Amino acid sequence: EVQLVESAGGLIQPGGSLRVSCAASGFPVSRNYMNWVRQAPGKGLEWVSVIYSGGSTYYADSVKGRFTISRDNSKNTLYLQMNSLRAEDTAVYYCARSYYYDSDDYHSWYFDLWGRGTLVIVSS
Amino acid sequence: DIQMTQSPSSLSASVGDRVTITCQASQDISTYLNWYQQKPGKAPKVLIHDASNLGAGVPSRFSGGGSGTHFTFTISSLQPEDIATYYCQQYDNLPLTFGPGTKVDIK
Numbered sequence: 001e002v003q004l005v006e007s008a009g010g011l012i013q014p015g016g017s018l019r020v021s022c023a024a025s026g027f028p029v030s031r032n033y034m035n036w037v038r039q040a041p042g043k044g045l046e047w048v049s050v051i052y053s054g055g056s057t058y059y060a061d062s063v064k065g066r067f068t069i070s071r072d073n074s075k076n077t078l079y080l081q082m083n084s085l086r087a088e089d090t091a092v093y094y095c096a097r098s099y100y101y102d103s104d105d106y107h108s109w110y111f112d113l114w115g116r117g118t119l120v121i122v123s124s
Numbered sequence: 125d126i127q128m129t130q131s132p133s134s135l136s137a138s139v140g141d142r143v144t145i146t147c148q149a150s151q152d153i154s155t156y157l158n159w160y161q162q163k164p165g166k167a168p169k170v171l172i173h174d175a176s177n178l179g180a181g182v183p184s185r186f187s188g189g190g191s192g193t194h195f196t197f198t199i200s201s202l203q204p205e206d207i208a209t210y211y212c213q214q215y216d217n218l219p220l221t222f223g224p225g226t227k228v229d230i231k
Contacts, residue, residue: 114169
């Protein structure tokens with residue numbers, strides 16, 4: 001079955017660190033664009049980071065320098081290392097696969113597979 | 125960053141009504157726009173990609189249109205299972221950005 005399963009989140013003190021993982025099955029993470037998207041309680045969706053199939057990584061300004069996206073191809077797992085956590089990082093974190101297609105005359109990029117999300121609470 | 129706005133922020137309509145949501149981008153994004161549906165406690169699901177293409181398995185009552193900076197999302201005949209929040213999202217440039225969402229419920 002094609003699916004994404006995030007690890008459990010948790011309650012972290014401000015300034016702390018947490019690594020969340022996302023185990024993929026049914027497809028290789030290494031050959032896809034993989035993302036983290038978060039949603040603060042009662043709020044909208046915010047894209048956090050992407051790792052391209054070639055390994056390049058990009059981040060939202062709100063997490064740049066604090067969060068690191070990575071993958072372990074042998075475990076077919078995506079990670080998000082979160083350091084220097086702040087109260088405003090409290091959110092459900094979703095991993096999401098992107099469908100991506102690019103040619104001279106057509107470009108498509110959308111999230112076609114999502115995990116169920118994991119709640120990270122940053123609070124003292 | 126490209127800013128996305130949506131209107132209305134919420135709406136209430138009757139079963140069978142035609143519902144339209146608009147999304148505006150802060151700059152020209154061609155047709156590089158997707159629409160997602162999110163039901164409470166669930167992950168989002170893509171309904172429309174590339175502004176007007178129906179996602180796999182998505183009912184034909186959903187449709188999208190527009191290009192440049194102005195986009196529309198329509199439910200031709202609202203059904204009870206369509207109660208959800210709908211988000212537009214651009215992919216013209218990183219960072220990928222979402223609109224603030226439109227919450228749809230049944231009158």
